[in-house]
Amino acid sequence: xxxxxxxxxxxxxxxxxxxxxxxxxxxxxxxxxxxxxxxxxxxxxxxxxxxxxxxxxxxxxxxxxxxxxxxxxxxxxxxxxxxxxxxxxxxxxxxxxxxxxxxxxxxxxxxxxxxxxxxxxxxxxxxxxxxxxxxxxxxxxxxxxxxxxxxxxxxxxxxxxxxxxxxxxxxxxxxxxxxxxxxxxxxxxxxxxxxxxxxxxxxxxxxxxxxxxxxxxxxxxxxxxxxxxxxxxxxxxxxxxxxxxxxxxxxxxxxxxxxxxxxxxxxxxxxxxxxxxxxxxxxxxxxxxxxxxxxxxxxxxxxxxxxxxxxxxxxxxxxxxxxxxxxxxxxxxxxxxxxxxxxxxxxxxxxxxxxxxxxxxxxxxxxxxxxxxxxxxxx
Numbered sequence: 001x002x003x004x005x006x007x008x009x010x011x012x013x014x015x016x017x018x019x020x021x022x023x024x025x026x027x028x029x030x031x032x033x034x035x036x037x038x039x040x041x042x043x044x045x046x047x048x049x050x051x052x053x054x055x056x057x058x059x060x061x062x063x064x065x066x067x068x069x070x071x072x073x074x075x076x077x078x079x080x081x082x083x084x085x086x087x088x089x090x091x092x093x094x095x096x097x098x099x100x101x102x103x104x105x106x107x108x109x110x111x112x113x114x115x116x117x118x119x120x121x122x123x124x125x126x127x128x129x130x131x132x133x134x135x136x137x138x139x140x141x142x143x144x145x146x147x148x149x150x151x152x153x154x155x156x157x158x159x160x161x162x163x164x165x166x167x168x169x170x171x172x173x174x175x176x177x178x179x180x181x182x183x184x185x186x187x188x189x190x191x192x193x194x195x196x197x198x199x200x201x202x203x204x205x206x207x208x209x210x211x212x213x214x215x216x217x218x219x220x221x222x223x224x225x226x227x228x229x230x231x232x233x234x235x236x237x238x239x240x241x242x243x244x245x246x247x248x249x250x251x252x253x254x255x256x257x258x259x260x261x262x263x264x265x266x267x268x269x270x271x272x273x274x275x276x277x278x279x280x281x282x283x284x285x286x287x288x289x290x291x292x293x294x295x296x297x298x299x300x301x302x303x304x305x306x307x308x309x310x311x312x313x314x315x316x317x318x319x320x321x322x323x324x325x326x327x328x329x330x331x332x333x334x335x336x337x338x339x340x341x342x343x344x345x346x347x348x349x350x351x352x353x354x355x356x357x358x359x360x361x362x363x364x365x366x367x368x369x370x371x372x373x374x375x376x377x378x379x
Contacts, residue, residue, distance in 0.1 A: 030366060030371060031359055031362045031363050031366060031371075034104075034362060034371060034372070035355060035358060035359055035362060038102065040341060040344060040351075040354070041337060041341055042069040042101070042102050043354050043355065043358040044069075044337050044341060044344075044354065044358075045068050045070050045071055045333070045337050046069065046071035046104065046358050046361050046362065047071060047323065047325055047340070047354075047357055047361060048068070048070060048071055048072070048324070048325050048333050048336055048337060048340075049071060049072035049073065049074055049107060049295070049324050049325065049326050049327070050064075050070070050072075050073065050074065050326075050327040050328070050330060050331060050332075050333045050336065051073065051074055051076055051078075051327070051328055051329070051330065051331045052064055052065070052073045052079070052093065052331055052333075053078070053331045054079070054089075055078075055079055055081050055085060055089060056085075056088075056092070057088075057089055057092025057093050057095070057096065061092070061093060061096065062096045063334075064334065065093055065097050065106070066097075066099070066100040066101075067334060068333040068334045068337050069100065069101075069102050069337075070097070070106065070333050071104075071106070071107060071324065071361055072106055072107035072108065072109060073093060073108055073109070074108075074109045074110065074111075074326065074328050075090070075108065075109070075110040075119065075160060076119065076328070077119050077122070080119065080120070080123065082123060082125065083123065083125045083126065083157075083158060086158045086159075087157070087159055090108055090159035090160065091159055093106060093108070094106055094108075094159065102372075103372040104362070104365065105365065105369075105371070106161075106370070107161055107162050107208070107324075107361075107364070107365065107370070108159055108160045108161045108162065109161075109163070109164055109210070110155060110160050110162070110163060110164065111163075111164045111165070112155060112160075112163050112165060113131065113132060113165045113167060113182055114129030114130055114131050114132060114135060114147075114151065115129070115130055115131025115132070115133075115134070115181055116131065116176070116181075116182075117131075117165075117182060126154055127150060127151070129151055131174070131182055132166060132167055132181070132182055132183060132184050133171070133174040133180075133181035133182070133183060133184065133185065134174070135147050135194075136184035136185060136190070136191075136194040139190060139194075141193055141194060141196070141197035142197070144184075144197040144201070145197040145198070145200050145204075146201060147198075147201065148166070148197070148198040148200070148201030148202045148205075148209075149201035149202070149204050150201075150205075151163070151201075151202075152204075152205030152206070152207035152209075153205045155205075155207055156205060156206055156207055160207070161207060161208060161368060161370070162207065162210060162256070163207055163208070163209055164210045164212065164258060164295075165198070165202075165209060165210070165211075165212070166184075166198040166199070166209065166212075167179065167182045167184075167212055167213070167217075168183075168191060168192075168195045168212065168213075168214075168216075168245035168246055168249060169182070169183050169212075169213060169216050169217040169242075169245075170183060170187075170188065170191060170242060170245070171183035171185065172185075172186035178217060179217055188241045188242070188244035188245055189244065191245040192249070193248065195211060195245050195248060195249050195252075196248050196249060196251070196252035199211065199249060199252050199253065199254055200252065203253070203255075206368070208255050208256055208364065208368060209254070209255065210255075210256040210257065210258050210293075210295055211245075211246065211249045211256070211257050211258065212257070212258035212297070213258055213260035213297060214246055214257050214258065214259050214260060214273065214279075214280075215242055215243055215246065215260065215264070215273055215279060215283065216239075216243065216245075216246075216260070217229075217260050217262060228261060228262070228304070228307055229262045229263070230262075230263045230265065231262055231263070231264050232265070233264060233266065234264075234266030234267065235266070243288070246288065247288060250288055250289065250290050254290070254292060255292050255293060255364060255367075256292055256293040256294070256295055256324075256364070257284065257290060257292065257293075257294055257295070258294075258295045258297055258326075259273050259274040259275075259294060259295070259297060259322065260272070260274060260297060261273070261274045261297050261301055261304060262274075264276075264279065267279055267283070271308075271316055271320075272304070274296045274297055274299075274304075274317075274322070275296065275313060275316040275317045275319075275320045275322060276316075276320055277316070277320040277321070279320075280294060280320040280321055280322055281320055281321045285321055291360075292360070292364070293323045293324060293360050293364050294321065294323050294324070295322070295323065295324040295326055296317055296322050296324070296325055297326060298326045298327060298328040299313060299314075299317075299326065299327055299329075300327060300328065300329025300330055310339070311339065311348070314336075314339060314343055314349070315348040315349055318340075318349045318350070318353040318354065318357065319349075319350075319353060321353070321356070321357070323357040323360045323361055324357075
């Protein structure tokens with residue numbers, strides 16, 4: 001693929017990473033001071049990533065972004081007409097955010113894995129990539145890094161700052177199951193190595209990668225978009241296989257990890273991994289040492305709908321130390337924000353949990369130039 005070879009050449013020539021180089025003197029951390037200026041509603045808004053309807057940045061979108069102090073949006077195919085339109089749409093939304101009382105920019109995310117998970121498949125002006133299985137089939141980390149770099153530059157060219165990829169689940173075949181060819185393979189060491197390469201390429205392009213679906217969707221073939229999968233794995237070698245790629249991603253400096261709507265009864269008999277304190281707080285954060293941003297899979301999926309009361313899901317997300325609530329299936333950011341505020345008022349969500357997660361989101365935004373410039377944001 002000539003475009004991939006071009007990306008490899010660009011990588012060899014060098015590219016500025018999104019983080020400051022080692023040894024660079026850092027300015028005083030602006031996050032605590034900025035956090036102290038935010039109202040409860042603004043803090044909660046920063047914790048929400050939701051769809052915004054339409055293809056132009058109109059009044060409905062402005063209200064969601066400004067009044068909701070929205071922290072992030074996720075781009076869907078319904079938002080895309082063509083490349084120029086999408087760039088103008090995102091630029092307009094960022095303008096609303098920058099002109100809002102908080103002046104904090106948006107995280108703009110998309111599911112762009114390649115293959116069948118490709119929001120740009122109908123648009124020839126975007127580069128088309130194969131699924132991870134084929135990108136990684138040669139076992140060459142440099143090739144994967146180059147591909148991820150080119151993919152991320154394509155996203156950044158229209159204003160997208162976060163890719164909800166790579167998939168670090170394990171799969172032994174390139175089929176159309178829920179994981180299938182979306183995975184780099186079934187060998188934990190290989191998936192970890194290639195996943196780390198994908199992270200490096202994405203970071204070199206200046207885009208945030210969100211590795212998914214912790215602690216591993218490859219342990220089940222059931223689709224959490226349809227039902228809640230149950231996995232009979234406890235601590236031990238079998239679970240360790242699925243955790244290994246995430247350990248490699250954390251060692252490679254992963255900035256964000258997405259959780260899975262999967263029930264692991266041996267680890268937590270009550271809650272799925274997406275909002276399980278034993279899995280997110282104890283396993284991911286404490287045992288594996290991840291202190292980056294944790295993103296839930298979309299809370300509107302059928303794995304949760306009807307199985308868990310909405311207020312319980314929201315409260316447990318905060319208690320489990322999940323930072324961003326992904327609500328791709330709704331554009332009601334204001335209703336979600338108000339529901340969270342009511343839970344804080346009732347004591348179901350602790351303010352310490354609100355502040356801790358909001359601080360992580362702001363720190364991620366600081367590293368990517370999305371804080372107000374007079375607050376010392378790195379550009």
